[in-house]
Amino acid sequence: DGCMPDARGDRSKSPAQQPDPDAYLHVVERREDGLVVRGCKLHQTGMINSHEILVMPNNSLKEDEKDWAVCFAVPVDAPGMIYVYGRQASDTRKLEGGKVDIGNIHFGGQEVMTIFNNVFVPWERVFMDGETDFSTMVVERFAGYHRQSYGGCKVGVGDTLIGAAKAIADYQGASKASHIKDKLVEMCHLNETLYGCGIACSAEGRKTAAGNYLIDQLLANICKQNVTRFPYEIARLAQDIAGGYFVTMPSEKDFNNPDIGPLVKKYSTTQNDVPVEHRQRMARLIENLTQGAAAVGYLTESMHGAGSPQAQRIMITRLVDMEHRKELAENLCGVRENPDIDW
Amino acid sequence: DGCMPDARGDRSKSPAQQPDPDAYLHVVERREDGLVVRGCKLHQTGMINSHEILVMPNNSLKEDEKDWAVCFAVPVDAPGMIYVYGRQASDTRKLEGGKVDIGNIHFGGQEVMTIFNNVFVPWERVFMDGETDFSTMVVERFAGYHRQSYGGCKVGVGDTLIGAAKAIADYQGASKASHIKDKLVEMCHLNETLYGCGIACSAEGRKTAAGNYLIDQLLANICKQNVTRFPYEIARLAQDIAGGYFVTMPSEKDFNNPDIGPLVKKYSTTQNDVPVEHRQRMARLIENLTQGAAAVGYLTESMHGAGSPQAQRIMITRLVDMEHRKELAENLCGVRENPDIDW
Amino acid sequence: DGCMPDARGDRSKSPAQQPDPDAYLHVVERREDGLVVRGCKLHQTGMINSHEILVMPNNSLKEDEKDWAVCFAVPVDAPGMIYVYGRQASDTRKLEGGKVDIGNIHFGGQEVMTIFNNVFVPWERVFMDGETDFSTMVVERFAGYHRQSYGGCKVGVGDTLIGAAKAIADYQGASKASHIKDKLVEMCHLNETLYGCGIACSAEGRKTAAGNYLIDQLLANICKQNVTRFPYEIARLAQDIAGGYFVTMPSEKDFNNPDIGPLVKKYSTTQNDVPVEHRQRMARLIENLTQGAAAVGYLTESMHGAGSPQAQRIMITRLVDMEHRKELAENLCGVRENPDIDW
Amino acid sequence: DGCMPDARGDRSKSPAQQPDPDAYLHVVERREDGLVVRGCKLHQTGMINSHEILVMPNNSLKEDEKDWAVCFAVPVDAPGMIYVYGRQASDTRKLEGGKVDIGNIHFGGQEVMTIFNNVFVPWERVFMDGETDFSTMVVERFAGYHRQSYGGCKVGVGDTLIGAAKAIADYQGASKASHIKDKLVEMCHLNETLYGCGIACSAEGRKTAAGNYLIDQLLANICKQNVTRFPYEIARLAQDIAGGYFVTMPSEKDFNNPDIGPLVKKYSTTQNDVPVEHRQRMARLIENLTQGAAAVGYLTESMHGAGSPQAQRIMITRLVDMEHRKELAENLCGVRENPDIDW
């Protein structure tokens, strides 16, 4: 797991300005054999099933914020590490014992509040200590890869949701309606746009001076910015196609109840050759993805993971050469007379 | 409660074509003293806290579908009535005993599968029986009022969500950022557009031949069509402003735990003068409204309640005078030479 | 004509800060019998066919900007008035002598740079002179009415464009395609939303202390904000439905040319019973409305007329009670305990 | 020039069904030395400055439409070729003799009705004659390349328009306003999304059996579908930033007029160090790109060039494997039990 976002206290204050210095993870002691750090990294996806933690600063740092300019790795079971599991919508359905209402019966995920309560890091696992000059570069590059990665990750989830919408339309007998077909096309269109953006980041990648390859940073931010929008629209369209049953359907316990179950099944049947349980399961999957535990990953993580939308806009501003574009326009309308222009 | 949507079985088939005739509620017996009906009305909001049920047909009916052209009222405890409570996202949080994770601590709602298992209705409470000619009018008028009503109902919820977004931005210290202010304006703009549409339906209402006043049907459908879109965008913006904490925050049990609680609180504190519990509660309210039990009412009901989006589009097609608009254009460009036109 | 927007020089400076004090119209002399004013009002729609000009300040003014706080009326032919006609896209088509390429053969409009070159105004026609305190109120109220009025004005043009799209789809044989029908519905939906917003402003109007009725200011700004968006989308959809011929069609002189005309007509014919000239005229009307002289009024005036989009957003911020909404949220999640709340 | 779209007569009829068989270009004679063809290709960009014409069928063809399944090349001056230049918005400004009102003073373009009036084609330049089986493949591949190409072509124009918006905001003193900066970011975001889609088509290109490389067809259609939307929004934002002056500004003749010119200049000056002519030229460039001759290429060609939006949606339907997505969903919720699935 790669850890970036700190607790951050008051969002309008920088690390050194916070009343609580631990609001951003920082070095509290420098020993002969290593560092001791304290702080908290929020929102860590899949932390509980990771082996190692790679910690980076949250953001650009000023010269007097050396203690926060720290980058290191520790194993997940290092002394002083504390993990607090985050709640998700409908999380306790996993504990109910059933097999239907959970939606996605095979997979799930978690985000974890990851507390470094005076954790010791030996020097050989410290990669940065005080180099505030490089904090921006570390943050931007890690965020860049993370932003691109969503052009794959969220597209896969999107494919599943598209498939779920298609399936339920088939089960309910609505898939021949032209508006349903058109909405499925729109979902695919949006999803493939994200995919294309992800691919483009790599295709435009370049070799750095150090010899490794770096994705195109501008396109990575473009990719992520779209990810903050399109999954929400895809989910909206999925809800349209699904109909309302996925939010009003009785519990699976009602379906299995000897008294009421037969009636619930009777009135949930759509076509004789579609088992009612298929519809039930698919509706729950759509609920899971658009309004349940998986919506955390498909929607809110699409919004904030790898940085909130505004973070990308700041990067776009920084990476687009606006003056060059202004010159293009000035050349075309004759404001700028440039004998050297090559046309 | 006013009941319209039936179980409907295969969506591509009309009532009489369904393998199970009960897929749409219908008359199964005509007695001297009244009717006996069977069927199921889905998605009934607030049914459990209603006193009376008003049943109407689901849709336009053909001449040979007289048995489905039935409109009547029964008390909720009429013999044969069966109610199956629908599940909502995170519904069991209400049973956990806490006061924070539930989000909205005062209110909630329910949708209920409402089964009419051979229910007797005395003649004096039967308002329509077999008048297929009028089924379209009943459906359109009831749906019209229902569609308009969302220009009030969903706007109120929207106001709350806007307020929650403002509150959490204040608590977290982000409310002075220009993009936050702009997103709040956008949320208000969209919400007030819905409000305006709702008001316009009434303002353009007209007296019917029968003497009662009827809202403008076209504008009611316009209103609802916007309701199928804007709350989703308002919710998306609320999630942007809120940050990711509302989907990764630990349980209130963790906050109250004597061992881990103090650390969870420490790292959830944003400003010294904002009690951490305020942030916690507000985050849970935003979760509740955009991804929890209240999202059923704020989002999915906005989509399907009073008819799915396509239902409004069909009505708009029917209610807009396209030929008149075509004539306007033909007059202006000289295709049609109309000496009588009054300009 | 009601005149508001001044020349304004540097947009980041207030009237008194401008290098040229005439950048905003102001009083240059106070005589016994009246005022002398100098300045320029831009973008005046229909000025050339008006009788009287009503001049108001452009914006809120500070105490030391008394000379700009002036409101008065003059006849259009007052000495010192100078009018410079603005250019519009394809304006000279009106001078070509034809009857087809002009698009809208009956009507057109103009915006006029209106220069007050030391114009004398007698006292009885001066309505405000130096009352900087009231400048905000004058500006906001005039703008309010103006913003609402677009809920009628632009909707009428929209109806015509919808009719033109329907007509050309009929002529070209595409009107039965489901995507065409759906796009027409969308155009109507957007257009009627604007209409609804306009109506709502009046319906929510209130009597002022002075006894006149004032529209609802918030809804007027909502209305206009939508007007800065939807006509652009309506025009985009019209271009989709129209096909590309309206931007590649030969001149009407080519159609009438004895050599080439017959071939041009042959290859422009779509259906035997649709005169080729009908298609030609309708295509030109669509060009006129979306990319020609009338696009000035339908699109750019929808954007800036009665104030640019950001002007409405500032007003929305001012008129929405955000603290009230915050309280609603705080009540619901228990941050605020209010025993007096009426639920 | 590569020629595809025919005159097409009634859009609801296929080539063989048209009353006029020439509505789609076809073979009218088969001679020993070659073919004679007749018909008309519409909307040919840059035809007048091409050397050779490559003609392809317009669409998929049925077995009995062999005469329309023809593909060949001719030089532009082949006997029987007739070109009719299309009109564009404000086209005659190029003839007015000025240097400002034309907007883009260096470049322009044209679309041409290209009539094949019994044109002879020798056999060695005939590439297809009657192979209806291959018509779909030819059409789809040519269209694919064409659709991808817009991910470069329209992005370049977009860059210019972004630069023009930045320039005019600088000239007018508005470029420090946060909403202006944000709108420029949005324009860049949309434009770079198109660029990313274009790049992705190539990056995902594959070697065909014949040995050449073919772009990814699905992504090409995704790219183009976005091109039918984003340039319109970019243009809308440019108009917002520009202010209204670009549609109400007097003629350059007024600026140069000895009487009125000085006043027009005075009231068009925004900042002392910005020559008024710079603002004037930039405003005209924005008019040119969003509402003038170049809007044909930037907007309407973005809509219809390489196929109308619906054409891409049909291709997306065809190219997306919906059943695979349905299986993904069915696996996840347990409708399908697949012991072989690799997770």
Ligand SMILES: Cc1cc2nc3c(=O)[nH]c(=O)nc-3n(C[C@H](O)[C@H](O)[C@H](O)COP(=O)(O)OP(=O)(O)OC[C@H]3O[C@@H](n4cnc5c(N)ncnc54)[C@H](O)[C@@H]3O)c2cc1C
């Ligand atoms: C939260 C919630 C609250 C509600 N509250 C109430 C209430 O208080 N009172 C009440 O009476 N009703 C209520 N409704 C019901 C509402 O009217 C229905 O949800 C609505 O009519 C859609 O029906 P459905 O959900 O069964 O979806 P479906 O009808 O299954 O629709 C699913 C999709 O298929 C499409 N579709 C379905 N049939 C066709 C067809 N024949 N041709 C083309 N497309 C088709 C739809 O357009 C939609 O996109 C509520 C619904 C919800 C979700």
Ligand SMILES: Cc1cc2nc3c(=O)[nH]c(=O)nc-3n(C[C@H](O)[C@H](O)[C@H](O)COP(=O)(O)OP(=O)(O)OC[C@H]3O[C@@H](n4cnc5c(N)ncnc54)[C@H](O)[C@@H]3O)c2cc1C
């Ligand atoms: C489901 C989920 C999964 C995640 N997965 C991971 C992961 O695997 N690894 C990882 O490292 N991180 C992960 N993240 C964290 C992610 O990077 C953060 O959510 C993101 O940086 C935003 O931080 P925040 O959620 O604390 O929101 P906040 O920073 O509180 O932002 C809330 C709002 O305030 C605005 N704002 C905040 N500060 C400012 C400011 N100074 N000026 C202007 N506006 C401001 C933001 O733009 C946003 O609109 C995940 C987040 C979520 C929600």
Ligand SMILES: Cc1cc2nc3c(=O)[nH]c(=O)nc-3n(C[C@H](O)[C@H](O)[C@H](O)COP(=O)(O)OP(=O)(O)OC[C@H]3O[C@@H](n4cnc5c(N)ncnc54)[C@H](O)[C@@H]3O)c2cc1C
């Ligand atoms: C500015 C411009 C530049 C162009 N440049 C080139 C070029 O360089 N080379 C080239 O080969 N081509 C070029 N094109 C042509 C382009 O491919 C066509 O415009 C496009 O194929 C659409 O054809 P159309 O314009 O005749 O519209 P139409 O086909 O008349 O379409 C109008 C509307 O009707 C719909 N429609 C039409 N037929 C049907 C149907 N059967 N079923 C359902 N809906 C239907 C369309 O989807 C569209 O919404 C250009 C077009 C334009 C406008």
Ligand SMILES: Cc1cc2nc3c(=O)[nH]c(=O)nc-3n(C[C@H](O)[C@H](O)[C@H](O)COP(=O)(O)OP(=O)(O)OC[C@H]3O[C@@H](n4cnc5c(N)ncnc54)[C@H](O)[C@@H]3O)c2cc1C
């Ligand atoms: C076609 C048309 C018809 C019109 N008809 C009329 C009419 O009939 N009567 C009438 O009185 N007026 C009319 N108007 C004028 C209209 O009110 C103005 O266009 C509007 O106020 C914007 O002014 P502007 O065009 O000079 O743009 P600018 O003020 O130059 O605005 C350009 C951009 O800069 C931004 N901006 C400008 N100043 C600031 C600032 N200080 N801070 C932040 N951002 C800023 C704007 O928001 C906008 O995005 C018309 C305008 C047009 C285009």
Ligand SMILES: [Fe+3]
């Ligand atoms: Fe994550």
Ligand SMILES: [Fe+3]
């Ligand atoms: Fe309801």
Ligand SMILES: [Fe+3]
């Ligand atoms: Fe105007």
Ligand SMILES: [Fe+3]
């Ligand atoms: Fe072209």
